[in-house]
Amino acid sequence: MEILDNFPLWAAFMAIIIAQAIKIPLAFFATKKLDFSLFTSTGGMPSSHSAAVTALSTAVAIEHGLDSSLFAVSAVLGIIVMFDATGVRRHAGYHATVLNQLVQDFNKLVEEIKTWPKKENEQKLKELLGHQPIEVFFGALLGIILALLLHTWFIG
Incomplete structure (x- = not known):
């Protein structure tokens, strides 16, 4: 199958997987908590979006x-x-951070006014959506390096 030989596609996919995997140990060192859900989450260091698009562009440039x-x-x-x-x-x-705080404050106000039971399945908005510029930079750097390394593997 030709898709299995598509170097730019594989470089981008590998960049996403590696960037997402790197988030787990980095977060562990920072928080001392092991959180495997980071593998499928958005945001954080490094940016898998940046890694993917730079790996793709680097691979396309090489080819x-x-x-x-x-x-x-x-x-x-x-x-x-x-x-x-x-x-x-x-x-x-x-x-999302501000809205979550507003919801929390509103719930406290309601509890003070009336003693309503708090809902257990309260939905919170996801707060870690985007990236700091440094996270994008390191994601991009990872993508470029990974594409160059994978190129030697695909060609060699």
Whole structure:
């Protein structure tokens, strides 16, 4: 199957998997808690989105050259994804933090006014949505390095 020989695709997928896996030990060192749910979560260090798009662009550049239309498309896509990760998605996470605090404060107020039982299945918004610029940078660096390493494996 030709898809199994698609180096740019494999580079991007491997970048996502490795970046997500790296989040677990990094968080463990910071919090002393082992949290395997980080493997499927958004946000955090390093950015798997940045790793994926830079691995893709690097692999496309290796295979088709920096002057190819494919590289231009992948590079622009990568810039948009990384800009979004540090902008819109990060601010959405800030908004989720504020909204969660408002819900918590409102619930406290309601409890003080009336003694209503607190709902057990209260839904919270996900707060870790976007990335700090340093997380995007290291995700991008991981993607480039990984694509270069995988290229030697695919070609060699």
